Amino acid sequence: MKIENPNPIQWQFSERAQQLQSSAIREILKITQRPEIISFAGGLPSPATFPVERMKEAFDKVLTDNGKVALQYGPTDGYAPLREWIANYLSTNGSKIVPEQILMVSGSQQALDLLGKVLIDEGSRVLVETPSYLGALQAFSVYRPEFQSVATDEHGLVPSSIPALAQGARLLYALPNFQNPTGRTLPVERRIELVETCARLGLPLIEDDPYGALSYKGEPMPKLVAMNPDGVIYMGSFSKVLTPGIRLGYVCAPLPLVRRLELAKQAADLHTAQLTQMVVHEVVKDGFLERHIPTIRTLYSNQCQVMLDAMAEHFPAGTSWTRPEGGMFIWVTLPKHINAMQLLDQALAARVAFVPGAPFYANEPETNTLRLSFVTVPPERIREGIAILGKLIKDAL
Amino acid sequence: MKIENPNPIQWQFSERAQQLQSSAIREILKITQRPEIISFAGGLPSPATFPVERMKEAFDKVLTDNGKVALQYGPTDGYAPLREWIANYLSTNGSKIVPEQILMVSGSQQALDLLGKVLIDEGSRVLVETPSYLGALQAFSVYRPEFQSVATDEHGLVPSSIPALAQGARLLYALPNFQNPTGRTLPVERRIELVETCARLGLPLIEDDPYGALSYKGEPMPKLVAMNPDGVIYMGSFSKVLTPGIRLGYVCAPLPLVRRLELAKQAADLHTAQLTQMVVHEVVKDGFLERHIPTIRTLYSNQCQVMLDAMAEHFPAGTSWTRPEGGMFIWVTLPKHINAMQLLDQALAARVAFVPGAPFYANEPETNTLRLSFVTVPPERIREGIAILGKLIKDAL
Numbered sequence: 027m028k029i030e031n032p033n034p035i036q037w038q039f040s041e042r043a044q045q046l047q048s049s050a051i052r053e054i055l056k057i058t059q060r061p062e063i064i065s066f067a068g069g070l071p072s073p074a075t076f077p078v079e080r081m082k083e084a085f086d087k088v089l090t091d092n093g094k095v096a097l098q099y100g101p102t103d104g105y106a107p108l109r110e111w112i113a114n115y116l117s118t119n120g121s122k123i124v125p126e127q128i129l130m131v132s133g134s135q136q137a138l139d140l141l142g143k144v145l146i147d148e149g150s151r152v153l154v155e156t157p158s159y160l161g162a163l164q165a166f167s168v169y170r171p172e173f174q175s176v177a178t179d180e181h182g183l184v185p186s187s188i189p190a191l192a193q194g195a196r197l198l199y200a201l202p203n204f205q206n207p208t209g210r211t212l213p214v215e216r217r218i219e220l221v222e223t224c225a226r227l228g229l230p231l232i233e234d235d236p237y238g239a240l241s242y243k244g245e246p247m248p249k250l251v252a253m254n255p256d257g258v259i260y261m262g263s264f265s266k267v268l269t270p271g272i273r274l275g276y277v278c279a280p281l282p283l284v285r286r287l288e289l290a291k292q293a294a295d296l297h298t299a300q301l302t303q304m305v306v307h308e309v310v311k312d313g314f315l316e317r318h319i320p321t322i323r324t325l326y327s328n329q330c331q332v333m334l335d336a337m338a339e340h341f342p343a344g345t346s347w348t349r350p351e352g353g354m355f356i357w358v359t360l361p362k363h364i365n366a367m368q369l370l371d372q373a374l375a376a377r378v379a380f381v382p383g384a385p386f387y388a389n390e391p392e393t394n395t396l397r398l399s400f401v402t403v404p405p406e407r408i409r410e411g412i413a414i415l416g417k418l419i420k421d422a423l
Numbered sequence: 424m425k426i427e428n429p430n431p432i433q434w435q436f437s438e439r440a441q442q443l444q445s446s447a448i449r450e451i452l453k454i455t456q457r458p459e460i461i462s463f464a465g466g467l468p469s470p471a472t473f474p475v476e477r478m479k480e481a482f483d484k485v486l487t488d489n490g491k492v493a494l495q496y497g498p499t500d501g502y503a504p505l506r507e508w509i510a511n512y513l514s515t516n517g518s519k520i521v522p523e524q525i526l527m528v529s530g531s532q533q534a535l536d537l538l539g540k541v542l543i544d545e546g547s548r549v550l551v552e553t554p555s556y557l558g559a560l561q562a563f564s565v566y567r568p569e570f571q572s573v574a575t576d577e578h579g580l581v582p583s584s585i586p587a588l589a590q591g592a593r594l595l596y597a598l599p600n601f602q603n604p605t606g607r608t609l610p611v612e613r614r615i616e617l618v619e620t621c622a623r624l625g626l627p628l629i630e631d632d633p634y635g636a637l638s639y640k641g642e643p644m645p646k647l648v649a650m651n652p653d654g655v656i657y658m659g660s661f662s663k664v665l666t667p668g669i670r671l672g673y674v675c676a677p678l679p680l681v682r683r684l685e686l687a688k689q690a691a692d693l694h695t696a697q698l699t700q701m702v703v704h705e706v707v708k709d710g711f712l713e714r715h716i717p718t719i720r721t722l723y724s725n726q727c728q729v730m731l732d733a734m735a736e737h738f739p740a741g742t743s744w745t746r747p748e749g750g751m752f753i754w755v756t757l758p759k760h761i762n763a764m765q766l767l768d769q770a771l772a773a774r775v776a777f778v779p780g781a782p783f784y785a786n787e788p789e790t791n792t793l794r795l796s797f798v799t800v801p802p803e804r805i806r807e808g809i810a811i812l813g814k815l816i817k818d819a820l
Contacts, residue, residue, distance in 0.1 A: 046686035078490035093475035097666035136692040228430040269494035289443035295533040
């Protein structure tokens with residue numbers, strides 16, 4: 027039955043497929059998963075925070091009470107009670123979000139892909155922070171935009187730099203809370219200025235907010251979407267507050283856009299697993315997250331402080347870093363002449379890993395930057411790893 | 424905190440987003456979900472076949488034994504033991520499929536989207552059957568190909584018609600087993616001719632096989648991929664043999680292509696839920712499907728026979744239909760002058776639903792065709808609905 031194959035296929039990939047590159051982080055992670063390595067490279071939440079028992083109960087309850095529905099095909103826009111819960115959760119500061127604005131997605135990476143698919147033509151101008159989330163650059167790149175890097179300083183994005191870049195732009199992508207990779211948080215005055223600037227320009231503003239709930243102190247910052255629901259597209263996720271392995275996120279967008287995203291999702295994968303959505307609704311509907319999230323905040327905040335203290339002790343003058351008020355990452359700026367990619371080679375030889383900063387830049391990279399995550403490493407290993415890194419930086423000076 | 428919105432966004436969608444249309448079927452399904460309607464319109468498997476208890480046990484076991492891993496981020500290519508199981512399952516007729524060829528996806532609709540993304544440029548020629556699976560036309564359309572309809576007859580696709588259409592074509596998409604929408608099965612001689620023709624032309628051949636295991640009698644037909652693993656891309660799914668609501672499928676492709684698909688998947692949604700893959704592996708690893716699938720075959724085969732018998736009794740001369748040897752669908756060809764879309768209006772008024780055939784054609788539709796599904800309707804309702812349809816067709820003559 028085997029057929030002769032005289033003419034092996036000369037694979038001709040689409041032009042967009044030629045843009046595809048594996049995430050630098052995913053490649054580094056492959057090296058750094060050996061247990062002897064102290065890895066600050068991961069972007070993974072700590073499995074210690076996963077509410078396994080609560081999830082198990084919820085799977086059991088949904089399958090017992092409603093198994094045939096949970097296991098059948100479902101609507102593209104998502105499970106209605108969960109969309110209602112999310113709309114209610116997002117209706118803060120006097121703003122009113124309706125369930126029709128919510129589209130459930132298979133993790134918020136999918137929202138990035140759908141937004142790119144629906145908003146970006148080849149050569150479209152797309153504004154991103156400097157640096158920006160690597161997964162967003164990757165998702166948008168498939169659609170071959172022309173990236174424009176919006177200036178940032180120690181408080182994050184600088185709104186006054188937007189108008190000069192906005193001519194013909196299709197969107198601005200921002201991550202205002204405990205940004206990945208820098209850990210920075212946009213102050214309230216800048217939020218107002220950012221939303222006002224985009225509203226004035228008629229420029230769609232994407233607010234990516236996976237870490238917003240993981241604030242270490244005080245009240246969370248106001249959401250951009252609450253300031254202007256007609257101009258802001260909000261992306262949320264259950265990955266950092268519940269568990270990432272179930273792949274569940276959502277996008278909240280003005281109605282003309284969300285209907286288009288829904289059509290794109292229908293063609294892309296019909297819908298996100300109904301069972302998963304019913305289980306997450308079962309878990310969150312009675313206020314579980316309000317009890318659970320503080321335990322994540324405490325863990326991450328403590329480990330962040332351990333890392334900051336160790337850096338103050340071991341890192342030499344001329345090296346600076348961010349002091350996150352939430353989230354999972356610290357961003358380090360080395361003296362100008364030190365290349366973080368080269369430092370990584372030495373660090374791996376000394377069994378410490380991190381992610382160099384260069385891949386997070388859409389245009390010219392600052393090669394003396396790097397990202398550290400503190401969430402999956404226990405305190406004594408954080409101290410040990412930072413001491414090793416500090417010594418390597420001193421040696422490089 | 425609410426911002427003035429002086430310049431409402433003038434949404435500018437990408438050119439590809441302007442192609443997006445809701446599936447005609449999904450629109451019809453919205454009308455036909457009322458319980459008083461006898462609906463032959465669905466493409467859903469029967470929930471009576473869902474092994475709810477077995478799934479519940481497996482979720483419980485995976486979360487108990489391995490919860491932290493199941494709920495964490497996972498690899499883009501998928502859960503290794505399940506990929507091995509699939510590679511082994513596909514290694515039939517002396518062919519050898521390796522796990523590296525398998526990419527897990529969130530339902531095989533996602534495989535269609537990724538294949539389109541990686542293989543189709545604007546204007547690329549794409550060959551499809553006449554008629555073809557609507558979801559594939561929808562997924563590929565996003566990438567703006569030029570569809571070429573390959574001729575079919577009562578045995579399915581006619582391989583000799585391919586060479587004249589193949590110049591510069593990027594792929595041929597076929598559904599050889601119990602095709603959606605026609606229910607036709609490609610005979611062995613045609614399979615050989617099809618695979619030989621594509622191999623000679625160096626034309627990538629996609630074999631979409633969601634229903635292959637649902638054969639009513641005898642051994643399943645040989646898979647195209649087993650005849651030429653270097654030239655055939657195989658798409659499989661757990662939706663019709665286990666449950667669709669978990670969204671789990673897979674694609675098996677030659678290595679240069681599968682690596683490119685993996686990169687596209689990483690950008691699109693990182694990976695498919697690890698928990699789901701571990702649960703499905705737990706369910707299938709000990710031969711559960713070999714015991715379970717025969718119960719689905721029996722149910723569908725019986726209901727198919729009921730529908731065929733009722734059609735023989737009630738449909739007038741001049742109306743013809745397929746006699747499926749497996750799967751979920753019967754395809755009806757009405758006398759030429761009857762328009763199935765108009766017949767649907769009358770049928771809905773009489774509380775019977777079906778899907779008109781026109782949306783399944785990439786190019787010129789045959790408007791006197793329609794698709795009937797028999798899998799979710801009990802026998803007495805099948806007889807009742809077919810009698811009503813038969814009367815309406817007679818009235819239209």
